[in-house]
Amino acid sequence: MTGRFTTVLLDFDGVVADTEGQYARYFEQLARVYPAAVPDLAAAVRGVTLPEIIERFFGDYPAGVRREIADGVRLFETRMDYRFIPGAGEFVREAGRRGYKRGLVTSSREEKMRVALGKLGLRGEFDAVITAGDVARGKPDPECYLVAAERLGVMPGECVVFEDSIAGITAGKRAGMKVVGMTTTLPAAEVGKHARFLLPGFEGMEEAFGML
Numbered sequence: 001m002t003g004r005f006t007t008v009l010l011d012f013d014g015v016v017a018d019t020e021g022q023y024a025r026y027f028e029q030l031a032r033v034y035p036a037a038v039p040d041l042a043a044a045v046r047g048v049t050l051p052e053i054i055e056r057f058f059g060d061y062p063a064g065v066r067r068e069i070a071d072g073v074r075l076f077e078t079r080m081d082y083r084f085i086p087g088a089g090e091f092v093r094e095a096g097r098r099g100y101k102r103g104l105v106t107s108s109r110e111e112k113m114r115v116a117l118g119k120l121g122l123r124g125e126f127d128a129v130i131t132a133g134d135v136a137r138g139k140p141d142p143e144c145y146l147v148a149a150e151r152l153g154v155m156p157g158e159c160v161v162f163e164d165s166i167a168g169i170t171a172g173k174r175a176g177m178k179v180v181g182m183t184t185t186l187p188a189a190e191v192g193k194h195a196r197f198l199l200p201g202f203e204g205m206e207e208a209f210g211m212l
Contacts, residue, residue, distance in 0.1 A: 087202030
């Protein structure tokens with residue numbers, strides 16, 4: 001470990017796990033059955049918590065329909081095929097070996113993360129896991145990243161955030177942290193409008209550690 005950074009904070013979907021394509025297909029199909037309040041639901045939900053998705057995009061539907069939509073998303077998440085973004089598992093483990101504190105900061109539910117981390121063999125790897133239930137305000141609000149820093153006992157300026165969504169990048173920047181924009185989900189040209197530092201993935205592990 002070198003320099004002033006002591007902590008890596010990673011988003012989950014699109015950063016650790018290659019799930020964004022599955023979500024895109026699911027929400028595209030969902031929007032055909034239940035037209036949403038935005039033209040591209042799959043893009044709009046990235047980095048957004050499930051309660052916010054229901055309120056923001058399906059708020060005009062009756063309560064029973066909203067529950068049905070939410071229950072469907074929860075069931076889908078238990079059946080997803082959780083696979084690593086190439087190199088992500090190795091990066092997480094190597095960061096621990098090099099002495100960095102490691103936090104997972106996600107807009108997903110705790111129940112989903114128990115399933116996902118178990119399937120990926122990452123239970124116990126992170127020093128802190130922040131999920132939707134730990135915060136009152138989701139990304140792009142910085143609360144999730146500030147809570148992570150507090151739980152890990154570090155200052156925001158010691159943290160490097162790895163994010164693939166615009167909402168997540170914005171949250172990390174508002175928290176006063178260095179943010180690395182992952183181009184695993186969105187084109188580099190779009191991510192580059194919001195993040196000064198870009199990373200195509202974790203396969204070149206030393207490139208990732210060069211950001212620290």
